[in-house]
Amino acid sequence: MTRTISLSIDSRPECIELLSCALYGLCQLTGLPATEVARIDLAMVEAANNAVEHAYGGESGHPVVVEFHLTPERFCLVVLDRGAAMDSRQLDLAGTFGDPDFSDPDTWSIRGRGLAIIKSCMDVVEYHTRDGLNALSMSRALGSAHPA
Amino acid sequence: MTRTISLSIDSRPECIELLSCALYGLCQLTGLPATEVARIDLAMVEAANNAVEHAYGGESGHPVVVEFHLTPERFCLVVLDRGAAMDSRQLDLAGTFGDPDFSDPDTWSIRGRGLAIIKSCMDVVEYHTRDGLNALSMSRALGSAHPA
């Protein structure tokens, strides 16, 4: 049976660390090694950053919610906001990284890489909007040997 | 400035472990030693148990919310439910533990000890009800040497 906990912060950058700390604690239940947990944390932080920065335009006073769903086989994170929705094609466009050129600083930009980082860290990434609630969900399989 | 995260589960006993795991991760920010974190966890679990068992009469499908408020000097946990309110005199009544008598099993009962455990683990414990929302708040000071 799925167990779920939902973590909610205000849309202030300094509160995102609280999500990371809680996520680290929760990932104890996944049995994943520390390097894997760090990748999941990175994906969540990128998604929370996007909610604060893009969905709410950097404005505080709005909710950013992360749902953590756990079964023995799988766990899933959903990052929710009630701000401006993303054009979901952004997610399809975000791809692998081109090689930056040492001699051309214009190729160094790492803006526009948040979604690509998220896709590279998780198995399945989806984005949906419904009744003003935007949800970026990402999940990954857990080895069957792992306790949950 | 206070940073706040709010953790929400369904009123099912098996979800309370998720609160504990998230709390352990969050307590990293308090700088408290592991033995102290364990006492705080115990207080939170007792309060969450009471919300599930007493406020909701053991019924699932209702929210149990734990707010975690952190400043460099103090942190505060508030356990919230929308079930049956507690008579707040219960909190005053809950005291230190009498000595059980080895030869008289009637003195061994540990029912009615949840609130006393909570009071013994935290500095300040208060209970308030407003508009159908019941809040048990408990806080403790952090040494000024501790990062937050």
Added chain:
Amino acid sequence: MVLTHRTVENIDIVALAGRLVMADVPQVRQRLLAIVEQGSGKLILDLAEVGFMDSSGLSVLVSVFKAARAKSGEVVLLHLNPTVRSLIELTRLQQVFSIFDDEATALARLH
């Protein structure tokens, strides 16, 4: 919660592993009461692998001890970790449960 049961000269030894909390109470209570029922009423509970216990977990220990006492037996505790020990001391139940750090001494007590 994982429960491992063996018997040494009529004394039941049960090792628990995991968190002993409200979610596990119905199952653990039932299994321990069945062991006391079927056995001599002399029970060693090895809690080395129990990292956390709440008051509902403690209430299981108490009701199992009551069942053992009804058969003129006793429940003793073995290998408490510091968190569990401090809960038991907080609730002063060390006045009821004898607590041991090695199995031989616990067995000697129940013989």
Added chain:
Amino acid sequence: MVLTHRTVENIDIVALAGRLVMADVPQVRQRLLAIVEQGSGKLILDLAEVGFMDSSGLSVLVSVFKAARAKSGEVVLLHLNPTVRSLIELTRLQQVFSIFDDEATALARLH
């Protein structure tokens, strides 16, 4: 985020400690740009104590490098922990930033 600055023969060495994430970006960007502005444009960033970085933190490194380049300088990275290293490799920025495991070699590169 704690920032420690010293200078060795015209080369700035800055050690960062903590999480380099969106909340810290404005402050860290400003302080590093000021160091590049006032210095030679040759900067070693010691990230030994940076346990976590996100893409907004990475964008600070990139903009500081651009400012250094504008002065014909360079930013090199020292002591990456595995999490930070894997973020940099994921975004392929190891093609831009030289990465060193000891300070002497990093200094030699910038001399």
